[in-house]
Amino acid sequence: LGIMLISQIITGFFLTFYYTAGDAFSSVNLGWLIRIMHSNGASIFFLFIYLHIFKGLINSSYRLSSIAFTGYVLIWGQIRYWAAVVITSLITSVPYLGNLYFSFNLSDPMIFVESDSIARPAHVMMDNILIFLSICFV
Template sequence: WWNFGSLLGLCLIVQILTGIFLAMHYTADITLAFSSVSHICRDVNYGWLLRNVHANGASLFFICMYCHIGRGLYYGSYNKIETWNVGVILFLVTILTAFMGYVLVWGQMSFWAATVITNLVSAIPYIGTTIVQWLWGGFSVDNATLTRFFAFHFLFPFIIAALAIIHLVFLHNSSTNNPVGLNSN
């Protein structure tokens, strides 16, 4: 509870649970994705609540993460190199996961985001275009892209949970149960 770490754990658990229930009703096909999200919100019992908790929970997750990172910067936690590096990897994987989740609705804006943001990878010299075609599963954003993004969006939270455990192991290896450094007497 020192620096939003426990809230991050709670947010991750809520995201995984709501995500599993949403995945039971979601269809990763470009012709059906938007309709399946609409079906979840309209026809599934409390589906609207699941979707809103999942979407807004992601925002809360990032708010807690920014507070966690900010406090870590303020107190010089970057000196705990292993813990900090795992945290940076956690942050990047969380950003990737959120982006892929945003694309899953397959509406006009998420289609645009999938095209534009993944196309930024083409700026990498020599191999950029090849990587973009591999990401897209072809020469444009299509069904293969949506299927891949859904698979990764489903898988990455479990990787995030594993990385969080590694983050905690490194944190408690250096006996940092008193981050402010106050006398416990």
């Protein structure tokens, strides 16, 4: 799956920089090969993703996913508060970006218990960022 993703990114960059639709096969040497690798690679990549999801469903690995964090945070009480404080302090330990991400998305952990403000801004900000990027690139 990782190799397919890397090949998709590399062939996508080559197509982005050199490929033109008008001269589809003569604009780049071996451009037809890169185009076929990119188009068929996308289908193979999604096939691998679906196989990976199917394997997860067969093995029932979805049952234990994210239980380490969300299992504590969903409980209303001190365990929830301190689990959120630990996770957010881990995020702030990332150099340069941790404090920026914390202050921009996660707000203040001291009011977490009362208003649950630590969970909502990250969700809302990610939606806003994705909407902004989709508008910019479409």
